[in-house]
Amino acid sequence: MNLFIRISILGLLVLQGCASAPPVQNAATTKSYFDGAAYPGQIYNLSDDKTGAEQYRVFSQGSTGFVSIASVQSNAEGRAKDFCSREQKTIKVLQQQTSTPPHVLGNFPRVELVFICVDKSVLSEQKARISSDIKSSQGDVSATMDQGKQKCLDLGFKVGTESFGQCVLRVSK
Structure with a gap:
């Protein structure tokens, strides 16, 4: 029981x-x-x-x-x-x-x-396209950051300082 x-x-x-x-x-x-x-x-x-x-x-x-x-x-x-x-x-x-x-x-x-x-192939193509879009947008962000760094150097900020980092972020927006 x-x-x-x-x-x-x-x-x-x-x-x-x-x-x-x-x-x-x-x-x-x-x-x-x-x-x-x-x-x-x-x-x-x-x-x-x-x-x-x-x-x-x-x-x-x-x-x-x-x-x-x-x-x-x-x-x-x-x-x-x-x-x-x-x-x-x-x-x-x-x-x-x-x-x-x-x-x-x-x-x-x-x-x-x-x-x-x-179809699984259609989904794979969509994922590949999205991945490609992400990679290209990352390249755009990287180029923008490089331009921001150069502009801040031109303005007289010193690399490695907090003010340089803040300048890069503001200029890159």
Whole structure:
């Protein structure tokens, strides 16, 4: 009997951390799980879809207020990744809606993602373009700083002093 009680308690504790998770659905034909909710949450637009690809919706909710929003988000992202990987693609999240604290009185942690499945090569090209843009902007900043240093030297500031550093920062803005 004592073993049965221990196993039952352990089972209840495990179930408390579970999340409710309806299937991934077509975003165009289903409404948001946040629609009409007493606690609507916060919407974050993360990206635009210029491909016209079919958009999907995935929702996850913690079973209690003691589940972290991060674990609920991880659950939703994992399900979206699994969905896209079946098509040999990867996810691109377009929008995220998240419940806002306090997570009490039925306002359990909830996350809904609207996403598309994209070819992995398309995502790699976008990452390479962003990386290139970052490198070129770093070059621009470096050139501006060099010009600022030269201007401060021309004004008579001495290299290595605090006033020289402040001058460079002001001139480089």
